[in-house]
Amino acid sequence: MTVWGEQLNPESVWQEYPRPQMQREEWMNLNGLWEYSVLPKTDAGPAEFDGEILVPFCIESALSGVGRRVSPEERLWYRRTVDVSRDWKDNAVLLHFGAVDYECTVWVNGGLAGHHRGGNTPFFFDVSAFLIDGENELLVSVWDPTSSEDQPRGKQDLFPHNIWYTPVTGIWQTVWLEPVAKENSIEELRITPDVDASSVEVQVIGRVPPSRWRDCVQVSVFDGDVKIAETRGHIDDSLILPLVSPELWSPDAPKLYDLRVELFSGQGDSRESLDHARSYFAMRKISMAPDGDGVQVLLNNEPLFQYGTLDQGWWPDGLLTPPSEDALRWDVDFLKAAGFNMVRKHIKIEPQAFYAHCDRIGMLVWQDMPSGFIQASEIDLEKRCTVQHVPEGGQKDVLMRSRSAIAFDAELREMIASLYNYPCIAVWVPLNEGWGQHEVAHKTQLIRSLDSTRLVSSTSGWEDRDIGDLYDIHNYWEETLIPEPRKDRAVVVGEFGGLGYAVHGHLWWDRNWGYQSYENVEELVAQYQKRLSRILFGIREKSLQAAVYTQTTDVEGEINGLVTYDRKVIKIAEERLRALHEELYAPESVCL
Structure with a gap:
């Protein structure tokens, strides 16, 4: 468990305003203890409840106070009462959910308030018509098929192993109420700087x-x-x-x-x-421009090499939910102190406090869409060390059921809409390593129609389709492959490294996994320097524009983080990392 989890007060959980990009003064936080019950999926609802669960932590997590799995044949129910302020009686009252995995139905005082499908994005219902004076009952039903179906779910799997993690079911971000004017209200802001x-x-x-x-x-x-x-x-x-x-x-x-x-x-x-x-x-511009044999990525019309980590945002005590806002910020602050200027948020959408903090401290974000539509057993981990190229229209893409493709696009739209105003976001990544890869051209066009101000890495790793702004390869071999410059797209290494180092006493499983594993810190540092030298070579000789090291922290069975899963041991000190990274931003200096 993390130090933040150890210090958690159930009466004061995730108390900060949950929507930094459009703040109002009045709101009511509904995080805290709710009643819960797990029933067969076909049951109408609970006659009584099993106990209490701490929202916004998923039922599988230790911090929820429950710590049990929910199968695809079961449904999770939540209940609580709330006394809505009488000062709000002339307002419309909106019930917000930061994220609920996966299908969610909400009743207020027995009336159906709404239904939402999608486990990663915020949504709300106008519940004004159902509210009464005094105590109001909120009832929430959640069904989550996880890997038995094909919805976007990131790395969740019903049978966690290797690079696949514990399932997350139910509410996992803040729940809150907000009063707004019944007829005249601001619903959304769309802010676009022009440098x-x-x-x-x-x-x-x-x-x-x-x-x-x-x-x-x-x-x-x-x-x-x-x-x-x-x-x-x-x-x-x-x-x-x-x-x-x-x-x-x-x-x-x-x-x-x-x-x-x-x-x-x-x-x-x-x-x-x-x-x-x-x-x-913020006034900032993300763009590209020709540069000799290749293409440069520019920030505010100036070249900037972007170097970051693959950041999965998992926690041993909260799983997808950080134990607190301070915990969430700690990860980003560590990366900033270590000399990274970018983070690739890997197949997870964070609470919006994450992006606001990146805005404040100056951390660029490459934002992945959570992937899905693929069984973990279909992934050959050795293949992750290779680069493939299959032209658009090849046979490798998933043949998607129409309702699944529509659901993916709906969450993609919701992700971009909810995060559009955060200046830190530089790149959208809709598809990762062929996991559920489908309709690449359509996804790229859809993103550009929703947001023309950022770059698109259409397929990060594996089957490239000659589409998008970035030629994005993944390579975990010791001699990290650097591709040749391209005239049409900027070249980036979207994943590399993955150096394993097990810190005993800070492991999730006894059996752990890494691409290559080492026995001590000095050996780890030497191998890290070796891979950085390849990145530096790419900057100087191959017009390499960005690189992403795997990864920020250990995650469950993966031991290739710069920090242990519980955040209690930093494997390579920030000062040492920062000194190693300085040369990446000044490639005219001597080689490593």
């Missing part, structure tokens, strides 16, 4: 009845306490705010600007404020 034009575009998406279409929105930009720009318009307008000599965001100087948005009607003394929200943004 070249020194401006920011803000679209305020809201709920306004036709009779109130002339109601106005006011958008203000603040640098600290100083207002530096302001404009007005209407709901759904694209509002452009020019900025004078704005400071740009980068890993070395992560400058953020505050944003305040107000929906109002009338003017002067008759002006009425209908809704308001706070947000923030």
Whole structure:
């Protein structure tokens, strides 16, 4: 167990505001102890409950207080009561879930509030019509087939082994209530910086009845306490705010600007404020440009080599859920101190506090879509050390059932919509190593239609399709392969390393796994330096633009992290790693 898990107070679990990019003052946190029951999937519902579960930790986790599996033939039920503030009686009340794995149905006081399918993205229901004065009953039903079906699930498996992990069932991110105006409210902000034009575009998406279409929105930009720009318009307008000599965001100087948005009607003394929200943004640009024989990846029109870790975000006590916000931030702070400027968030979507922290400290993020549609038994781990190329239309792609492909696209859309405003995100990665790889061209086009401001690594590793912005290979051999430069795409090593070092007393299983394993820290460091020398060679000679080392922490049976799974032992000190990494950002210096 981690130190944060050991110190956990069930009465104060995940207390920070869960939506950093659109904050309101009023909300109610529903994390804490709920009742739970596990029943056969076909049962109508529990007559009584089995005990208490600590939300937002999944039932399989130690921190949930339960620690049991739920099979695909079973259904997990949650119940709690809540006394909604009487001050909210004239408002619409939204019930938010950060993430629930996988199919979730919600009742409020016996009335069906809604149904959501997808285990990785936030959703909400307007529950106003079901609320009463006094105690209100919330009932949540969850079914999760995990690896018996083909939904996006990352590395969860009903039979964990090697690189496949414990299943996660049910609520695993914050549950909360929010009051908003019944007819006139801000629903979403879409913030797009334009570095070249020194401006920011803000679209305020809201709920306004036709009779109130002339109601106005006011958008203000603040640098600290100083207002530096302001404009007005209407709901759904694209509002452009020019900025004078704005400071740009980068890993070395992560400058953020505050944003305040107000929906109002009338003017002067008759002006009425209908809704308001706070947000923030950064002036930063992700792009590419030709460079000799290859293609460069640029940040703010300047080349920047991106070096990060494969970051899976698993925890021994909370599984997919970090034990606290401080725990979540610790991982990113460690990587920053160790001299990484990027993290590849691997087939997991984090609580939004993760991305807000990356914004604040200057950590670029490559965001994977959680993969699915493949049985763990179908993966040949030796194959992970190779590079393949199959043209688009080849026979290797999964033939997807239409409902599964639609479900994948729906979660992909939800992921991009929920994370669009976070400046740290530089690259979208829809497909990893052929795991459930399907319709690559369609996925690439879909992402670009949703977000044209970031790069797309259409297939990270294995079967490349000559599509997307990055030629992204994975290679775990000792002599890390560096591909030749390409005229059409930037070359990156999306995974390499995977050096195993078991720290006894800090292992999940007695039987562990790594690509290559070593017996002491000095041997580990020597092998790490050897692989870094190949990356440095790629920067100088092959126009290599980025690399991702596997991995941040040990995870269950994997012992190839820079830190143990419980975060109690750092295998290579931050200062030592930082010194080794400095040369990657100054490739004109001598070789390692």
